[in-house]
Amino acid sequence: MSGTRINEWFVPGFGPPKFRAFVGLLFLPYTGMCVCFAIIGATLVDDVHWDRVGAIALIYALALGVGAHAADTIGSKKAKPWGSYFTKRQMLALLALSLVAAYAVGIYYIVLYVPLLAIAAVLEGFFLLAYNFEIWGGRFHNDFWFAISWGALPVMAGYLIQTDSISLLPFAVAGAAALTSFAEIRMSRPYKQLKKVDGDWATTASLEKRLKTLSLSTIAISLAFMVARLLL
Numbered sequence: 001m002s003g004t005r006i007n008e009w010f011v012p013g014f015g016p017p018k019f020r021a022f023v024g025l026l027f028l029p030y031t032g033m034c035v036c037f038a039i040i041g042a043t044l045v046d047d048v049h050w051d052r053v054g055a056i057a058l059i060y061a062l063a064l065g066v067g068a069h070a071a072d073t074i075g076s077k078k079a080k081p082w083g084s085y086f087t088k089r090q091m092l093a094l095l096a097l098s099l100v101a102a103y104a105v106g107i108y109y110i111v112l113y114v115p116l117l118a119i120a121a122v123l124e125g126f127f128l129l130a131y132n133f134e135i136w137g138g139r140f141h142n143d144f145w146f147a148i149s150w151g152a153l154p155v156m157a158g159y160l161i162q163t164d165s166i167s168l169l170p171f172a173v174a175g176a177a178a179l180t181s182f183a184e185i186r187m188s189r190p191y192k193q194l195k196k197v198d199g200d201w202a203t204t205a206s207l208e209k210r211l212k213t214l215s216l217s218t219i220a221i222s223l224a225f226m227v228a229r230l231l232l
Helices: 017-026 028-042 050-075 088-112 117-132 143-163 168-197 201-231
Strands: none
Touching: 017 028, 017 050, 028 050, 028 143, 028 168, 028 201, 050 088, 050 117, 050 143, 088 117, 117 143, 143 168, 168 201
């Protein structure tokens, strides 16, 4: 069971195995970080369009939370913990449906309000495929590009969907988000290896605590940004 990561802290301890595996596939604390980066980017403006905050959060929840993790299960050269619970056809269907839904929302806003959001949409689509399917010899499957696609770009996309413009402020925040994502993936890799082999319980527990702190802190910061915009 440890090899499947079905007993991870972010996987519910109830329900049938496939339900638990699906929730595990979403990696909710880390998907939550990515969604929160987009929300932070969307709340950097004075006049917040709250429908657009919801839209960008939904886009990233679908495309990266669902689609990217399905793509990772299909495209990785290493065996993935959730692959034994779902067929390749099921993962392909999940990937296709999540991307179609995410891009439908994105295209609606691109066509009617924020054409510059298309830049983020194209870049994120590229990284989703290049990172998770390890194309070009895995050139884009590394911690640097993970930090860009899961940290920096969501902030920029959130800002773009509000303003259809670029300024220095979102770049600075995007840099902080990229560093946070880089820290997360650097801790996550050894943590995953230790979980697979049931090794060094103390180190595993320490890494898990740090990952929890990082993800929950990011979520708390995004909530603070939203509350501040609602009250000010």
